[in-house]
Amino acid sequence: LQSLLSAWGWxxxxxxxxxxxxxxxxxxxxxxxxxxxxxxxxxxxxxxxxHFSGQGAQEEDPDGYAEEGMRRTILPADFEEAGxxxxxxxxxxxxxxxxxxxxxxxxxxxxxAGVGLPFSHTPSGWREETNPxxxxxxxxxxxxxxDGGQSDLGAMATAFCDVLxxxxxxxxxxxxxxxxxxxxxxxxxxxxxxxxxxxxFSLD
Numbered sequence: 001l002q003s004l005l006s007a008w009g010w011x012x013x014x015x016x017x018x019x020x021x022x023x024x025x026x027x028x029x030x031x032x033x034x035x036x037x038x039x040x041x042x043x044x045x046x047x048x049x050x051h052f053s054g055q056g057a058q059e060e061d062p063d064g065y066a067e068e069g070m071r072r073t074i075l076p077a078d079f080e081e082a083g084x085x086x087x088x089x090x091x092x093x094x095x096x097x098x099x100x101x102x103x104x105x106x107x108x109x110x111x112x113a114g115v116g117l118p119f120s121h122t123p124s125g126w127r128e129e130t131n132p133x134x135x136x137x138x139x140x141x142x143x144x145x146x147d148g149g150q151s152d153l154g155a156m157a158t159a160f161c162d163v164l165x166x167x168x169x170x171x172x173x174x175x176x177x178x179x180x181x182x183x184x185x186x187x188x189x190x191x192x193x194x195x196x197x198x199x200x201f202s203l204d
Contacts, residue, residue: 001051001107004161008168008203010049020077026054028082031074035093042137044101047204050094053154056110057084072114091116091133095192098137105203106141109156113143117190121176126194139192144183159183164203173197 005015016034018026038048052074061071073084095115098104106115117139118132144156159182163175170178176197179187 001157001161004164005049005203007165025077027078028076028085031076031085032089032093035090036097039094039097042098042102044099046102047202048098048102048104049203050104050106051108051157052106052113053109053157056108056112058112059084059086061088063088072112074108074110074113087114087116090114091135095135095137095139098135098139100136101138103138104140106139107157107160108141108143109154110143113141113188114190115139115141117141117192119191119194121189121191126191128194135192137192141188141190142179143188144185155183155185156187159187169200169202171198171200175201 002012002015002017006012016037018024018030018034020026024030035050038050042048055075057073057075058070059073061069072087074090075084076082094104095117108115116133118129118134119126120129121127142156142160144159156179159179162182163170163178167174167178172195176187176189
């Protein structure tokens with residue numbers, strides 16, 4: 001993903017990476033701090049990018065707003081001590097903090113990924129959540145619904161990079177079809193807004 005972002009003109013100084021292998025352990029505190037940093041000082045016209053590759057899970061929604069009573073979570077390196085990070089928490093730290101005119105693209109490689117967005121794309125069009133929370137920024141999450149095993153890790157990021165290297169500015173219908181062929185499983189798209197798939201995708 002770093003090479004893809006560089007090709008789009010993103011400077012290395014604008015990218016924060018948390019990884020055990022790089023000496024920046026992705027603890028809950030570190031992840032939440034990085035999410036806050038991402039949204040900090042965002043202004044209309046800014047383009048942001050977020051990628052997570054790891055393990056996901058579900059937990060009971062204490063507020064009762066989530067469909068089927070369960071909310072999605074990601075598991076930081078220290079989740080056994082610090083707990084999971086819920087989609088509602090990610091939404092609070094990033095999505096709700098972004099003003100209108102900011103675009104955030106999220107790619108998640110984990111089972112049950114989510115950032116609390118109100119619209120899900122289906123073969124018949126957009127479906128709105130039962131208890132939606134709407135925010136002004138343009139936010140989209142791309143993920144793969146695999147079985148949660150190790151083979152799923154990196155599947156969406158790899159497909160995403162391969163497709164955009166071949167066709168940097170596809171329309172969403174082209175991007176969606178290409179991701180499906182590359183992922184080997186049904187891609188998932190959730191969004192803060194419902195929009196036409198004739199729209200062109202862009203990272204900048």
